[in-house]
Amino acid sequence: MRALVQRVSRAAVRVDGDLVGSIGPGLCVFVGVTHTDTAELASKLATKLFHLRVMDDDAGVMNRSIADTGGQVLVVSQFTLYGDTSGGRRPSWIAAARPDYAEPIVAAVVDALTTLGASVQTGRFGAVMDVELVNDGPTTVWIEL
Numbered sequence: 001m002r003a004l005v006q007r008v009s010r011a012a013v014r015v016d017g018d019l020v021g022s023i024g025p026g027l028c029v030f031v032g033v034t035h036t037d038t039a040e041l042a043s044k045l046a047t048k049l050f051h052l053r054v055m056d057d058d059a060g061v062m063n064r065s066i067a068d069t070g071g072q073v074l075v076v077s078q079f080t081l082y083g084d085t086s087g088g089r090r091p092s093w094i095a096a097a098r099p100d101y102a103e104p105i106v107a108a109v110v111d112a113l114t115t116l117g118a119s120v121q122t123g124r125f126g127a128v129m130d131v132e133l134v135n136d137g138p139t140t141v142w143i144e145l
Contacts, residue, residue, distance in 0.1 A: 001031070001032070001033055001034065001037045001041050001042065001045055001105070001144070001145045002031070002032040002034075002081045002082065002142070002143065002144050002145075003029050003030065003031050003032070003045060003049065003081075003142075003143040003144075004029070004030040004078070004081060004140065004141075004142055004143075005027055005028075005029050005030075005049065005052065005054070005140065005141045005142075005143060006027065006028045006029075006133060006135050006138075006139065006140045006141075007026075007027060007054050007055065007135065007136045007137055007139035007140075008023070008025070008026060008027065008028045008074075008133045008134055008135060008136055009024070009025055009134045009136045010022070010023065010024055010025070010133070010134050011023050011026075011028040011074045011131070011132065011133035011134070012074075012131070012132045012133075013074065013076060013121075013122075013123040013124070013129050013130070013131050013132075014129065014130040014132075015123070015124045015127045015128070015129055015130075016127075020122075020123060020124050020129075021074055021121035021122050021123055022074070022121060023072035023073065023074045023119075023121050024071075024072055025069075025071050025072070025136070026066060026069075026071030026072035026073055026074070026119075027049065027052070027054075027066060027071065027072075027073045027074070028073075028074045028076070028131070028133045029049060029073060029074065029075050029076070029109075030076050030077075030078040030081060031045070031075060031076070031077055031078065031081075031106050031109055032077075032078055032079060032080070032081025032082050032096065033077075033079070033082075033096070033097040033101070033102035033105045033106060034082055034095050034096065034097055035095070035097050035101070037097065037102075037105050038105070039104070039105065039108040041105075041145055042105050042106075042108035042109045042112060043108065043109075043112040044145060045109055045112075045143065045145055046108075046109050046110075046112030046113045046115075046116060046118075047112070047116065048143060048145075049066070049073065049109075049113065049118075049143075050065065050066050050067050050113060050116045050117075050118055051065045051066075051067050052065055052066070052141065052143075053065050054139050054141060055068065055069045055071060062139070066118055067116070067117070067118075070119070071119075072118070072119045072120070072121065073113055073118050073119070073120045073121070074120075074121045074122070074123075074133075075106065075109060075110050075113070075120060075121075075122050075123070076122070076123040076129065076131055077102065077103070077106045077123060077125050077126075079093060079096040079097075079102065080093075080096075081096075082095040082096035083096075099125070099126055102125075103125045103126070106125060107125075110122055
């Protein structure tokens with residue numbers, strides 16, 4: 001499982017021009033699923049995201065997490081995180097899980113974040129999404145479990 005995490009001042013997802021999810025300050029998390037990922041791994045990722053210390057404290061140091069600040073999380077499924085360009089210029093998507101396998105895993109990340117107490121918004125699985133975000137920092141972290 002892979003996640004590209006961006007600390008944002010705001011983020012939104014639109015499908016066919018309709019707003020389907022938006023947040024204020026918090027984390028925009030792009031989640032990629034591979035064939036061996038499980039609900040247990042999804043829960044582990046959610047816990048890591050909830051407690052990831054990339055939010056500023058009063059001194060401007062990244063010492064706080066979403067758990068500490070009450071910030072929001074926007075989760076967007078993104079199979080392209082498993083794009084492999086080692087064989088040339090056209091990415092291979094072989095390592096990305098099929099939608100019927102990946103969708104419940106992404107949902108498990110969202111469910112686990114919600115259970116932990118995060119305010120979570122999502123994109124729409126399998127849709128062509130327009131994602132708009134303002135990266136705060138910029139702060140971007142790659143997580144691979």
